[in-house]
Amino acid sequence: MKIGFIGLGIMGSRMAANLLQGGVELVIHNRTKDKAATLLEQGAVWADSPSEMGSVDIVFTMLAHPEAVAATALGPDGFLDHLQPNTLWVDCSTVNPTFAREMVAAAQARSIRHIDAPVAGTKPQAQNAELVFIVGGEPSDVAEADPYFKLMGQRVAHVGGHGMGVSLKVVVNSMLGASMAIFAESMALGQALGLSQEMLLNTLVGSAVAAPFLAGKRPKIEQDDYEAQFPLRWMQKDMHLASVAAFEAGAAMPVANATKELYRLADQNGLGDEDFCAIYKFLNRTADN
Numbered sequence: 001m002k003i004g005f006i007g008l009g010i011m012g013s014r015m016a017a018n019l020l021q022g023g024v025e026l027v028i029h030n031r032t033k034d035k036a037a038t039l040l041e042q043g044a045v046w047a048d049s050p051s052e053m054g055s056v057d058i059v060f061t062m063l064a065h066p067e068a069v070a071a072t073a074l075g076p077d078g079f080l081d082h083l084q085p086n087t088l089w090v091d092c093s094t095v096n097p098t099f100a101r102e103m104v105a106a107a108q109a110r111s112i113r114h115i116d117a118p119v120a121g122t123k124p125q126a127q128n129a130e131l132v133f134i135v136g137g138e139p140s141d142v143a144e145a146d147p148y149f150k151l152m153g154q155r156v157a158h159v160g161g162h163g164m165g166v167s168l169k170v171v172v173n174s175m176l177g178a179s180m181a182i183f184a185e186s187m188a189l190g191q192a193l194g195l196s197q198e199m200l201l202n203t204l205v206g207s208a209v210a211a212p213f214l215a216g217k218r219p220k221i222e223q224d225d226y227e228a229q230f231p232l233r234w235m236q237k238d239m240h241l242a243s244v245a246a247f248e249a250g251a252a253m254p255v256a257n258a259t260k261e262l263y264r265l266a267d268q269n270g271l272g273d274e275d276f277c278a279i280y281k282f283l284n285r286t287a288d289n
Contacts, residue, residue: 001024001025001057001058002025002026002027002055002056002057003019003024003025003026003027003056003057003058003059003060003148004026004027004028004029004047004053004056004058004059004060004079005019005026005027005028005029005044005059005060005061005062006028006029006030006050006053006059006060006061006062006063006072006079007030007061007062007063007064007068007072007093008028008030008035008036008039008062009030009035009062009064010122010123010126010228010229010230010231011062011092011119011122011123011126012030012062012063012092013035013036013038013039014123014126014127015060015062015092015126015131015152016028016039016044017038017039017042018126018129018151018152019148019151019152020039020042020043020044021151022148022151024148024151025045026039026043026044026045027044027045027046027047027052027053027055027056028040028044028045028046028047029046029047029048029049029050029052029053033046049077050072050073050075050077050078050079050082051077051078051079051081051082052082053079053082053083054079054082054083054084055084056083056087057087057088058087058088058089058090058144058145058148059079059083059087059088059089059090060090060091060092060148061073061089061090061091061092061093062092062093063093064093064234064237065093065095065237066093066095066096066099066241068093069091069093069095069099069103070099070103073089073103073106073107074106080106080107080110080112081110083110083112085110085111085112086111086112086113087112087113088112088113088114088115088141088144088145089103089107089112089113089114089115090114090115090117090145090148091103091114091115091116091117092117092118092119092133093118094118094166094169094170094173094234094237094238094241095116095118095166095241096166096170096241096244096245096248097163097164097166097167097170097245097248098163098244098245098248100116100136100162100163100165100166101162101163104116104162104163113137113138113141114137114141114162115135115136115137115138115141115142115145115162115165116135116136116137116162116163116164116165116166117133117134117135117136117137117145117149117165118133118134118165118166118169119131119132119133119134119153120132120134120169120172121153122229122230123228123229123230124216124229125153126152129151129152129153129154130153130154131152131153131154132153132154132155132156132157133149133152133153133155133156133157133165134157134159134165134166134168134169134172135149135156135157135158135159135165136158136159136160136161136162136163136164136165136166136167137158137161137162137165138161139158142156142158167245170238170241170242170245171242173235173238173239173241173242174238174239174242174253174256176211176213176235177235177238177239177256177259177260177263177276178255178256178259179211179213179214180211180214180217180235180276180277180279180280181259181262181263181279181283183204183210183211183214183280184277184279184280184282184283184284185283186204187200187201187204187221187280187283187284188280188283188284191284197221197222198222201218201221201222205218217275217277220275220277221277221280224281226271226274226275226277226278226281227274227275228273228274228275228276229275230275230276231272231273231274231275231276232263232266232267232271232272232273232274232275232276232278232279233263233267233272233273234276235263235276236260236263236264236266236267236272239256239259239260239263240260242256242260243256243257243260262279262283263276263279265282266278266279266282269282
């Protein structure tokens, strides 16, 4: 089996590296080739454009947003028109459910199979092959991709048909973004009231009211280290996708919509490339002012 992988950012580069370490014959592409240098040294084969994926049996995509997915699949150098019939496309990008189903239709019109398989986890989990794949699609297609999921992650959750993987992912990231924001806001309030950062972290992190993932963000806050594990601007994007999905489904999202705008403000203030927990830095700066 020959596997293609398109999108070598923070997550995709590490996922592709784990495939290589598992002995997979891998063809890779990224918008900027310099990000592929290490993978090429490790034995991956470079494709000059997505359209050069025609020889692969399965193609994985891990891209930033729906527009990037559409351009990579359907653009002038897109891969969909060049894959062999019955090739499997596994899209690990976080997109909204309606868009995912549009890609399913585009793939099926070309006799290409498709599953949506966004991931739960950030940079450390991608590095250590500890991702959870949240998958929507036909059971037989999920089973075909399963050996490769296992090289990149610790668990596969097949949650339903086409579009259901990304449906659950936007729910998960909506909770994640809102949880981070309310924790950051509460920390900023405590510090404005004269409570020390150390005391607040000791009291709140690990308490019944704090989300478990915050234990992993504590060192970044303590050390003022906001190197991105998951960039803040992509959290804002995912909150927006949740808002779009809610609008289409007729669901009210007052908290998520307010949180989305908070991340947008932080992005506009120069924090977009930092880890999404930099929302704490933004709110604490705002409180100081």
